[in-house]
Amino acid sequence: KRDSAEKIKKDEQYIMSTAVAIRDLKNTDNILGVVVVSANIDDVYLLLEEISSQIYLLALLSSLLTGLLSFFTSTLITRPIKELMKSVLKVTNGNLDEKIKVKGNNEMAELAKSFNLMTERLDRIEESRQEFVSNVSHELKTPLASIKVLTESLIFEENIPIEMYKEFFSDINHEVDRLNTIINDLLSLVKLDSNKVNLNIAQTNLNNLIEAILKRLSPLAKKKDISLIYQSDRETTVEVDEVKLTLAISNLIENGIKYTVEGGQVTINIQSNSQEAFITVTDTGIGIAKEEQSRIFERFYRTDKTRSRDTGGTGLGLSITYRTIIMHTGSIQVESEEGIGSTFVIQIPIKHV
Ligand SMILES: Nc1ncnc2c1ncn2[C@@H]1O[C@H](COP(=O)(O)OP(=O)(O)OP(=O)(O)O)[C@@H](O)[C@H]1O
Numbered sequence: 001k002r003d004s005a006e007k008i009k010k011d012e013q014y015i016m017s018t019a020v021a022i023r024d025l026k027n028t029d030n031i032l033g034v035v036v037v038s039a040n041i042d043d044v045y046l047l048l049e050e051i052s053s054q055i056y057l058l059a060l061l062s063s064l065l066t067g068l069l070s071f072f073t074s075t076l077i078t079r080p081i082k083e084l085m086k087s088v089l090k091v092t093n094g095n096l097d098e099k100i101k102v103k104g105n106n107e108m109a110e111l112a113k114s115f116n117l118m119t120e121r122l123d124r125i126e127e128s129r130q131e132f133v134s135n136v137s138h139e140l141k142t143p144l145a146s147i148k149v150l151t152e153s154l155i156f157e158e159n160i161p162i163e164m165y166k167e168f169f170s171d172i173n174h175e176v177d178r179l180n181t182i183i184n185d186l187l188s189l190v191k192l193d194s195n196k197v198n199l200n201i202a203q204t205n206l207n208n209l210i211e212a213i214l215k216r217l218s219p220l221a222k223k224k225d226i227s228l229i230y231q232s233d234r235e236t237t238v239e240v241d242e243v244k245l246t247l248a249i250s251n252l253i254e255n256g257i258k259y260t261v262e263g264g265q266v267t268i269n270i271q272s273n274s275q276e277a278f279i280t281v282t283d284t285g286i287g288i289a290k291e292e293q294s295r296i297f298e299r300f301y302r303t304d305k306t307r308s309r310d311t312g313g314t315g316l317g318l319s320i321t322y323r324t325i326i327m328h329t330g331s332i333q334v335e336s337e338e339g340i341g342s343t344f345v346i347q348i349p350i351k352h353v
């Protein structure tokens with residue numbers, strides 16, 4: 001009754017057929033015949049199937065790829081950043097020995113390396129700060145303890161002769177001087193360490209500077225029957241902070257006198273070329289063991305030999321010298337043999353940069 005078109009599946013083949021009725025012009029209900037056109041559309045279906053399976057495959061592959069890609073980006077970028085954030089938080093909370101595992105060779109690895117270097121440095125600073133505080137307290141406590149004992153014995157003893165008062169007060173005076181020296185040394189060191197200190201650089205005659213030190217220290221040497229020998233083949237002028245360099249060199253010569261037995265020698269030598277000046281302090285003293293030579297520039301470090309003796313040092317002199325020379329962009333070396341003597345060589349540039 002109606003025109004129709006349909007597709008049928010017959011014998012595993014797709015066929016599309018269309019039927020159109022031929023009607024009587026006068027009476028359209030009267031069908032005179034039917035025209036049927038049919039065609040095999042198998043290949044169209046095959047093509048469609050092929051395309052749709054390809055589309056499925058593509059969709060599957062692309063979602064798989066997107067998944068993999070986002071997974072990798074998250075592990076490559078997000079995860080290390082999260083780790084870094086965790087570590088930064090730990091450091092902020094005071095966990096200074098925090099380390100990040102360094103993986104790969106990219107910018108994140110570089111960042112992790114820098115982070116590790118930073119925490120290492122922080123850790124070292126914190127360690128030396130604690131050591132410093134404990135050393136300072138210890139060094140200040142020793143003279144205070146002596147003063148306490150001396151004053152208590154004066155307070156609680158009865159009928160003390162005047163001579164004893166004098167002796168104890170002179171001891172107390174000595175301990176107060178010692179406290180003063182330690183505090184002054186500490187203050188110089190803190191200033192030198194803070195890098196805030198400005199060098200007061202001026203053209204300075206090195207020979208005059210050293211001669212003045214020797215003049216000041218000669219009574220100390222004479223007391224121990226130590227001969228101070230001064231050698232210099234020419235006048236040397238350097239750009240330095242005169243006050244600070246004087247203290248640095250004095251510390252070396254004082255050590256030479258302090259750690260040399262009676263009758264010994266301390267020799268001071270100045271040499272220079274067009275660029276650098278060398279100040280050498282050699283003594284015929286007790287010497288420093290090889291394994292201790294690298295440590296004597298540390299604050300409060302005293303060698304085994306001298307700690308037990310009553311030479312009365314704090315272990316700050318050489319660290320002041322070291323810091324001062326470094327600030328003058330120079331260097332300091334030590335050579336020593338136990339029982340034979342020590343040589344300290346300071347090198348400083350003639351022109352300050
Ligand atoms: N010329 C030297 N011969 C032998 N040992 C030395 C000499 N110079 C330094 N030392 C050793 O190095 C240590 C550190 O010296 P440093 O000058 O820093 O401290 P100190 O002399 O003990 O005290 P101070 O702070 O009063 O100078 C000394 O305690 C001593 O053990």
Ligand SMILES: [Mg+2]
Pocket residue numbers: 251254255313315316317318
């Ligand atoms: Mg000293």
